[in-house]
Amino acid sequence: MKKMILKTVAVTALLSSSAYAHFQMVYTPQTALTKGQTIEFKHIFTHPFSDEHTMDMAGVEEFFVINKEEKTDLKDTLKSITFKGSSNSGKAYESSYKARKMGDHLFVMTPTPYYEKNEDAYIQQITKTVVNVAGAPSDWDAELGLKAEIVPLTKPYAIWEHGSFTGIVKSNGTVVPFAEIEVEYLNRDVDMKNNQMGKSKVEAPQDSFVTMTIKANKDGEFTFAIPKAGFWAFCALGVGSVKEYKGKELSQDAVIWVEAKAMK
Amino acid sequence: MKRVILSLALFTSSLFAHSAIMSCFDNGDGSITCEGGFSDGSSASGVNFKVEQNGKTIFEAKMSEDSEVTFKKPSSQYSAVFDAGEGHQVYVKGSDITE
Secondary structure: OHHHHHHHHHHHHHHHHHHOOOEEEEEOOOOEEOOOEEEEEEEEEEOOOOOOOOOOOOOEEEEEEEEOOEEEEOHHHOEEEEEEOOOOEEEEEEEEEEEOOOEEEEEEEEEOOEEEHHHOEEEEEEEEEEEEEOOOOOOOOOOOOOOOEEEEOOOOOOEEOOOEEEEEEEEOOEEOOOOEEEEEEOOOOEEOOOOEEOOOOOOOOOHHHOOEEEEOOOOOEEEEEOOOOEEEEEEEOOOOOOOEEOOEEEEEEEEEEEEEEOOO | OHHHHHHHHHHHHHHHOOOEEEEEEEOOOOEEEEEEEEOOOOOOOOOEEEEEEOOEEEEEEEOOOOOEEEEEOOOOOOEEEEEOOOOOEEEEEHHHOOO
16 A cells, blocks of 8 residues: 555656656757857756746856866856746846857756755756857767766757757766656747747647657667757756755756757 | 778778868957867868968968967968868868957
């Protein structure tokens, strides 16, 4: 009976977490740059498909970039902003970065855990975004040994529409078999100037198309075919090694953003 | 001997199966830095580089260990040329090089 109750609790917890699929964004409008330039980022904690609620980010623990194996701390470049979603506004950040050097600029942000009242638990999404300058690859596939990490096997910035993305879910360098991964399409244009979301682009026929849930295989590997150009996010749920924050449950997730381009 | 052949084969494939890439930026201090590379991520260290103006070569160098070359910004129109051999030359116009 006890087991049964536990199972019910676990299932409910899973259900509610999928009903509120949060995604940390480290967003810049172009991830494949033809030449070096200064790029702008918006760091927003939201629901990229439905845009039903913009969360107040609790802060940032770490934000850095790696280019040709050289790590640069970018935490001081973050500025507080208020970002307007279609239903509310939330605390977010913006930053600016001079992506001058050729190759990959691998950005990693670890936000301060966010308290999710509905679940009485904290969420921390360690998020990767990769920007490439001029087409020469360098660091996109680097495995950083993060507490929660998706290591890409596909360049996240070089995907054609109808192509696919493959990644491996890891925690501290160890694969996470059968990890549960949520996938969402950024269903809005991000108005970089006015810090707000645009209108939705596509309609989901049913809820399972809003947040798509897939699973990694026994080797922690997954592949997802990208049906539409634009930005897609993958979030491996609760794969991180830290399970508790301030005496409450912590879901330490790994997020990676990828961008597919239309063939035209 | 076998090993030599193998490494030769790898070298060839990196030169011919992949495209050459160059990206340049203006340092804002009167100098330009160009960075060379290949689409497979291999280094351009030691690859020939030149700056051309009116069809003449006004500067020549080899890419550094970091696959970079820094040179004085010419006063009028010029092109930076990454010369990794026949079919692997990349031209970047001076007017396209920004800060």
